[in-house]
Amino acid sequence: AVQAAGSSRGIQSGPQLIGFEAVKVYDGDGVLLPAGYRHQVLLPWGQPITGRMPAFDPLRNSGADQAQQMGSHHDGMHFFPIEGHSPYEGSSEDGLLVMNHEYVEPRFMHASAVGQSLSRSAVPLKDGKRAADEVLKEINGHGVAIARIRKQANGDWQLVQDPRNRRITGLTEMQLSGPVRGSDLVKTRFSQDGTRTRGTLNNCAHGVTPWNTYLTSEENWAGYFINTGEQPREHQRYGVASRNTSRYAWERADSNADEYQRFDASSKAASATGDYRNEPNTFGWVVEIDPFNPQSTPVKRTALGRFAHEGVIFHTAVEGQPIVCYSGDDARFEYIYKYVSAQPYHKATAGGHLLDNGTLYVARFNDDGSGEWLPLVFGMGPLTPANGFNSQADVLVNTRLAADTVGATKMDRPEWGAVNPSTGEVYFTLTNNSRRTEAQIDKANPRAANDWGQIIRWREAGDQVAATRFEWDLFMLAGPQDDSDYAGAALNDGQIFNSPDGLWFDRQSRLWIQTDMSESVVNTGKWAQFGNNQMLACDPVNQVLKRFLVGPIGQEITGVCSTPDQKTLFVNVQHPGATTTPEDFAAGKLTGQWPHDGSRYPRSATLVISREDGRIVGS
Numbered sequence: 001a002v003q004a005a006g007s008s009r010g011i012q013s014g015p016q017l018i019g020f021e022a023v024k025v026y027d028g029d030g031v032l033l034p035a036g037y038r039h040q041v042l043l044p045w046g047q048p049i050t051g052r053m054p055a056f057d058p059l060r061n062s063g064a065d066q067a068q069q070m071g072s073h074h075d076g077m078h079f080f081p082i083e084g085h086s087p088y089e090g091s092s093e094d095g096l097l098v099m100n101h102e103y104v105e106p107r108f109m110h111a112s113a114v115g116q117s118l119s120r121s122a123v124p125l126k127d128g129k130r131a132a133d134e135v136l137k138e139i140n141g142h143g144v145a146i147a148r149i150r151k152q153a154n155g156d157w158q159l160v161q162d163p164r165n166r167r168i169t170g171l172t173e174m175q176l177s178g179p180v181r182g183s184d185l186v187k188t189r190f191s192q193d194g195t196r197t198r199g200t201l202n203n204c205a206h207g208v209t210p211w212n213t214y215l216t217s218e219e220n221w222a223g224y225f226i227n228t229g230e231q232p233r234e235h236q237r238y239g240v241a242s243r244n245t246s247r248y249a250w251e252r253a254d255s256n257a258d259e260y261q262r263f264d265a266s267s268k269a270a271s272a273t274g275d276y277r278n279e280p281n282t283f284g285w286v287v288e289i290d291p292f293n294p295q296s297t298p299v300k301r302t303a304l305g306r307f308a309h310e311g312v313i314f315h316t317a318v319e320g321q322p323i324v325c326y327s328g329d330d331a332r333f334e335y336i337y338k339y340v341s342a343q344p345y346h347k348a349t350a351g352g353h354l355l356d357n358g359t360l361y362v363a364r365f366n367d368d369g370s371g372e373w374l375p376l377v378f379g380m381g382p383l384t385p386a387n388g389f390n391s392q393a394d395v396l397v398n399t400r401l402a403a404d405t406v407g408a409t410k411m412d413r414p415e416w417g418a419v420n421p422s423t424g425e426v427y428f429t430l431t432n433n434s435r436r437t438e439a440q441i442d443k444a445n446p447r448a449a450n451d452w453g454q455i456i457r458w459r460e461a462g463d464q465v466a467a468t469r470f471e472w473d474l475f476m477l478a479g480p481q482d483d484s485d486y487a488g489a490a491l492n493d494g495q496i497f498n499s500p501d502g503l504w505f506d507r508q509s510r511l512w513i514q515t516d517m518s519e520s521v522v523n524t525g526k527w528a529q530f531g532n533n534q535m536l537a538c539d540p541v542n543q544v545l546k547r548f549l550v551g552p553i554g555q556e557i558t559g560v561c562s563t564p565d566q567k568t569l570f571v572n573v574q575h576p577g578a579t580t581t582p583e584d585f586a587a588g589k590l591t592g593q594w595p596h597d598g599s600r601y602p603r604s605a606t607l608v609i610s611r612e613d614g615r616i617v618g619s
């Protein structure tokens with residue numbers, strides 16, 4: 001059996017970071033936590049947070065209402081201490097919780113869906129068209145929410161009315177910045193000079209800049225578009241496909257409005273409605289949002305590349321050194337990237353401009369444990385006109401092609417990353433890859449038909465964050481007891497998991513691992529032994545791993561952050577009840593109905609987790 005090399009550095013010892021008893025595998029419709037822990041459900045989908053504060057009513061809320069409520073499918077998030085100047089210092093009882101809303105489950109959103117046999121991704125159609133306000137509601141269910149929350153005297157947290165409470169959606173106007181700004185490749189009907197776009201979509205994980213802003217990552221945006229005409233390479237390589245309808249058929253809205261028609265990116269330059277060919281090129285970016293300035297326009301930072309960005313993870317900012325961050329491209333056989341700013345970081349002047357001018361690299365993991373960061377710079381190496389690259393903007397819009405060209409290592413779906421604050425090592429989850437064949441195995445991706453996933457880690461050469469070489473090993477192979485490895489041993493009952501996705505180090509270097517078994521396999525066949533999706537805590541020094549939390553039926557656990565004092569942990573529950581079959585939905589029978597709050601449908605929501613004794617979570 002393949003083994004992880006996580007033990008090769010030998011057993012070390014240090015202060016014990018994990019003080020709870022592991023919870024068991026669980027497949028019920030609640031939330032399981034260790035003894036001595038409590039949780040509260042906060043900010044579920046549809047809770048009003050701004051504007052007219054329209055009360056949640058899934059069958060009656062309009063598209064406009066949804067833009068003033070929490071979006072759906074909670075994902076990456078961060079707690080920004082109120083009036084703070086650092087993302088990790090300040091109040092532990094009052095702050096802006098900022099989170100991504102990755103996607104929607106249309107059957108739970110519309111009166112027209114009631115009684116229909118609809119899968120979790122299907123949409124109600126009438127004569128092949130979609131009601132425009134249903135489309136608007138779905139667009140507004142996506143994006144980002146900024147909500148001020150405060151701890152009450154009884155220990156519960158509550159939404160606070162605040163002018164900074166805000167929804168950013170699939171329609172919010174955004175700036176394009178960096179090398180792609182103004183390029184012909186992003187000139188659209190909406191922005192003829194290629195400097196602006198509308199909306200952010202499929203926002204998966206996130207990032208937090210050292211200058212206290214939030215980054216949201218556009219992951220599976222390609223499926224929201226179709227192109228039935230000529231396919232430029234910047235569509236083809238990303239899966240903007242020729243198909244009957246896009247993911248939610250938004251282009252079939254019974255309205256000619258630009259904001260819906262743009263999702264058909266086919267060439268139709270001669271038609272009355274114009275040309276949307278470049279619309280998809282304005283997606284696939286990392287978007288910067290200043291949560292403390294409600295008037296600020298979100299900015300798509302194109303220097304970080306265009307792909308299915310899972311999230312953005314910053315290395316520790318060091319005065320006088322470049323800013324360094326990492327991002328995974330979550331698709332089978334895609335890559336891990338690193339960005340190094342051209343200008344050094346200075347606390348006093350740091351800002352988004354550091355993300356506009358720098359070098360994007362892609363990782364090569366050699367089988368001997370060495371690694372290289374390969375620059376994606378126009379004119380360097382093979383990235384020349386002879387190979388079809390004509391400018392840095394061209395390289396960035398076609399980041400995946402550029403990475404193919406320089407010979408990067410094709411990974412098993414890179415998801416989140418995390419930097420160990422005490423060692424500087426970078427950890428990354430590789431969630432699974434059922435399509436890898438025996439012939440495609442390498443040391444970093446060592447299992448064919450990889451249903452379980454692994455966690456890889458590396459250390460930059462000489463511990464220099466901007467290094468172009470690194471050393472890596474496999475930290476952990478996820479899986480059942482007969483096909484897993486951590487520190488030379490198989491995972492036990494209190495540890496087994498698969499499909500690692502969310503990953504986060506708290507400030508004491510406790511590693512939190514979250515899982516995302518697909519809703520199409522969870523609780524079935526060989527996946528049933530793992531129960532529902534879960535979160536584990538790991539102490540990488542003492543090599544302790546324990547299951548901390550199991551979520552309800554049909555969901556994935558994703559998004560984790562804490563208050564600066566680490567006494568409150570925020571964790572997201574995404575897509576509860578998604579395992580409901582079309583037949584059951586039609587019959588009004590739901591597989592899961594978490595959070596059991598009396599509303600008609602299950603709702604994504606945030607868990608607020610603390611200890612009865614008020615001590616640090618996990619310790």
Ligand code: FEO
Pocket residue numbers: 102204205219310330415501
């Ligand atoms: Fe949105 Fe890769 O998970």
Ligand code: CA
Pocket residue numbers: 204205310415501502516558
């Ligand atoms: Ca994810």
Ligand code: CA
Pocket residue numbers: 516556
């Ligand atoms: Ca998912």
Ligand code: CA
Pocket residue numbers: 415431501516
């Ligand atoms: Ca995932």
